[in-house]
Amino acid sequence: MSQTVVITPPGRLGLPRWSELWGAREVLYRFGQRDVLLRYRQTAVGVLWVFLQPLAAAGIFSLVFGTVADLPSDGLPYFLFSYGGMLAWNVFNQVVGRSAPSLVSNQALVSKVFFPRLLVPLSTAMSVLLDFAVALGLGVVLLFVYGVNPGWPVLLLPVWVALLVATALGIGVAAASIQVKYRDIGYVLPWALQLVLYASPVAYSVAAVPDDVRWLFEANPMTWFLEAFRWSFLGLAAPAPWQVLGMVAVSGVVLLGGVLVFQKNERLFADVI
Amino acid sequence: MVSVPSVSTTPAVSIRGLGKTYRIGRGGERPTTAVEAVLQRLRSPMARSRFTEFDALDGIDLDVPWGEALGIVGRNGAGKSTLLKILTRVTAPTRGRIELAGRMGSLLEVGTGFSGELTGRENIYLNGAILGMTRQEIRASFDEIVDFSGIEKFLDTQVKRYSSGMYVRLAFAVAAHLRTEILAIDEVLAVGDAEFQRKSLAKMRDVARDGRTVLYVSHQVQTVTSLCTSAIFLDRGRLTYQGTVDDTLEVYRRSFEKYAVEQREADRRPGTGALRAVVVAPDADVFDPAETKRLTVRVGSNADVVGHYFVSAHVNDVNGTVIAQCDSRAVGGWFDPAKEQEIRLSLRAPWLKPGRYSVDVFVCQMGVLDAWEGAATFEVLPGSPYPEMTLDEATAQGVVLADFDYESSVGES
Numbered sequence: 104m105s106q107t108v109v110i111t112p113p114g115r116l117g118l119p120r121w122s123e124l125w126g127a128r129e130v131l132y133r134f135g136q137r138d139v140l141l142r143y144r145q146t147a148v149g150v151l152w153v154f155l156q157p158l159a160a161a162g163i164f165s166l167v168f169g170t171v172a173d174l175p176s177d178g179l180p181y182f183l184f185s186y187g188g189m190l191a192w193n194v195f196n197q198v199v200g201r202s203a204p205s206l207v208s209n210q211a212l213v214s215k216v217f218f219p220r221l222l223v224p225l226s227t228a229m230s231v232l233l234d235f236a237v238a239l240g241l242g243v244v245l246l247f248v249y250g251v252n253p254g255w256p257v258l259l260l261p262v263w264v265a266l267l268v269a270t271a272l273g274i275g276v277a278a279a280s281i282q283v284k285y286r287d288i289g290y291v292l293p294w295a296l297q298l299v300l301y302a303s304p305v306a307y308s309v310a311a312v313p314d315d316v317r318w319l320f321e322a323n324p325m326t327w328f329l330e331a332f333r334w335s336f337l338g339l340a341a342p343a344p345w346q347v348l349g350m351v352a353v354s355g356v357v358l359l360g361g362v363l364v365f366q367k368n369e370r371l372f373a374d375v376i
Numbered sequence: 377m378v379s380v381p382s383v384s385t386t387p388a389v390s391i392r393g394l395g396k397t398y399r400i401g402r403g404g405e406r407p408t409t410a411v412e413a414v415l416q417r418l419r420s421p422m423a424r425s426r427f428t429e430f431d432a433l434d435g436i437d438l439d440v441p442w443g444e445a446l447g448i449v450g451r452n453g454a455g456k457s458t459l460l461k462i463l464t465r466v467t468a469p470t471r472g473r474i475e476l477a478g479r480m481g482s483l484l485e486v487g488t489g490f491s492g493e494l495t496g497r498e499n500i501y502l503n504g505a506i507l508g509m510t511r512q513e514i515r516a517s518f519d520e521i522v523d524f525s526g527i528e529k530f531l532d533t534q535v536k537r538y539s540s541g542m543y544v545r546l547a548f549a550v551a552a553h554l555r556t557e558i559l560a561i562d563e564v565l566a567v568g569d570a571e572f573q574r575k576s577l578a579k580m581r582d583v584a585r586d587g588r589t590v591l592y593v594s595h596q597v598q599t600v601t602s603l604c605t606s607a608i609f610l611d612r613g614r615l616t617y618q619g620t621v622d623d624t625l626e627v628y629r630r631s632f633e634k635y636a637v638e639q640r641e642a643d644r645r646p647g648t649g650a651l652r653a654v655v656v657a658p659d660a661d662v663f664d665p666a667e668t669k670r671l672t673v674r675v676g677s678n679a680d681v682v683g684h685y686f687v688s689a690h691v692n693d694v695n696g697t698v699i700a701q702c703d704s705r706a707v708g709g710w711f712d713p714a715k716e717q718e719i720r721l722s723l724r725a726p727w728l729k730p731g732r733y734s735v736d737v738f739v740c741q742m743g744v745l746d747a748w749e750g751a752a753t754f755e756v757l758p759g760s761p762y763p764e765m766t767l768d769e770a771t772a773q774g775v776v777l778a779d780f781d782y783e784s785s786v787g788e789s
Contacts, residue, residue, distance in 0.1 A: 108475070108478075108479075109474070109475050110473070112470055127508070129509075129511050133501055137502055140494060141494075212489045214466065215466065217466050217482070218508065370468045
C-alpha cells in the first residue's frame, strides 16, 4: 500500500518532493506527447516546419552576415556555420519560449487537479528535443554535403544539449511561475530572448568581434554553449576548459534557482491564476 | 484490485486544526503585472500591502474511517469546495495538518485536462495520467472505461468533435475508474442523462463498498442520501455537525431557518440599504398544491432614490434549491421609491409539491438594495391536485407538479 501523505502549510523555500515527481513521470510523458501531436496534427506542412525554421534562419544569416557584412566564419561555409549556431540557439530559445507560458495556458488544469506542477514547464522540453533531433538529422546531411567531419568531439554533443536544456528549463520554470502572477512576463521574455540572440555569437563568429570588447562576449554563458556546440558539431576549435566548467556551473545553478523560485510561487497558483 | 489496509484503526483521512485564510485586497485591485507591482511599491514604499483576511475554513478536526462515504453539506460559501481542494492538494492550507493514509483521487470537475485536438483514446491516457494513474493501471482499466462511457465507435475521433454528452461521459468514465484508496467528488454526478447518472451513482457506491473512502460534496440532498454513509455540516468555515446522513441533513435544513431569523434584522442583510423590504408575508401559512400562492411584500420609501426599482422573489424548496424566480421585470413591475409600496405577488403555476418552502426577496435597481434570504416561509399541504388517486410513486420524481394532460388517438396507418 502507498505511504501516508501528509499535507501541511507550505514553507517559504523548499525543493520539490523528488519521489513525487518521479511517480508522476507518466504525466510528463503524456504532456510531451500532447505537445508533439498538437503541433503536427492539422498543420499543412507538419514536420517540414522543423526543417524550414533553422534553414531559413541560417540562409538569412549567411546572406546578411556572410555576404553583405562579409564576416569571417572560421573557415567554414557561412551557411553551415550559422546552421550550427541556430541548432543550439533554437533549443535554448524554444525551451524558454514554450515553458514560460505553459502554466498560464494550462490554468484550467492547475486550478482543478493536483499533480506536481513542475512537470508542466518541464514537459515542454520534450517536443523541443524532438524538433532538435529532426533538425540535427538535416544538419548531418549538410555535413556530408559540405564534406565536413567533426571527428570524435561529436560524441560530446548530448552533454552540451543536456546542459543547455537544463539552463533553459531553469529560466523557463522560473518565468512560468512568475507569469502566473504577473502576465507581462509574456511580453518581456520574447524581447529579452531577441536581445540575447543578437548579443550571442549565433549568426557570427567570436573571431569577428574586435579585441577590445571581446571579453564581453567571452563572459556571456551563451557564447560558451555555442562554442562547445560548434566544436562538437562542426569540428571547430574547442572552448577553453574554464568555459566548460562554467557551463556545468551555470546550468546547475540556473536550474536549481529556477526550481526554487517555482516552488516559492507554487503554493499560490490555484488561488491566483 | 486496490489494496486497502486491513487494520481499520488508522483512519483514511485525519484532519487536525485545519484552516485556510484568504487575503482579500482592499483599496483597489491587486497588481496583475510586474510593472504595476513595482509602481505601486514606488508610490508608497512604506505601506504594507493592504488586505483583509477571510477565513474560508477554520479549526477543522475530522477523522474519516476506511470504507466510509462522507457527505459534506453546507450553505453556499460554507467552505465545502475549499475543504475538498485542500484535501486534493489543489490549494495549500494555511494552518493545520492532514494525514491521508492512501492515494487521493479527485473528480473536482469532469473533463479538465481533456484536449480537444486529441482523440478519445489519447485523452484517456492523458487524463488518467493527470489524475494520478500509472500507465499499467490505465491500460488495465482501458476497456472498462471505454465500455462505461459507451463511446467505443468514436475512440479515434478528436474529442472536439464529440457531443457534449459524449465528452462528459468519457471524462467521468476515466475519473470513475481511478484506483485510488480515497476519492473526492465535487458535484459531478449531476451530469449526463438519467440513465448515466444512475450508472455513475452505482459506480460510486461500489467504490465505497470496496472499503475505499469517498468524500462527497453536493447541494443535491438526494444524492447525498443515496450515496453517503455519514455526513458533516459546514457553517461559515467551521465544522458544526458530524453524524449520520439523516441527522446532518436535518441540521442543514434547520440552518436555513436559523439564517432566516438572523436576516430579519434589516441591518444585517446585504445590499446597499437605500431601500429595505419591511414585511414579506404570504396570505396564508398553508396552501394546497394547485392553489394560487399570494404573497405581499411591503417596501419602505426613500425620496433620495432616483428612478424606479424592481423586486425579485425566489421560491426555494426544503433542500435550498431555487425552484422559481419571480422577477417583476419579467412582467413589467417597476415601482416608485418615493412612496411606501405594498407589492403583491401571485404564483399560479407550477403547482408545488407538498412540503415546506422559503422565499428570498431581493429589492434591486442597478445594484442590489436589499437581499433578504428566507424572508418568508409557507407550507404546501399533502394532497394531490390531479383528478385520479395514485400511488405516491406516480408523483415522487420531479421538483414541482406539472399541469398536464394525455390524449391518445389511434394511428391511421
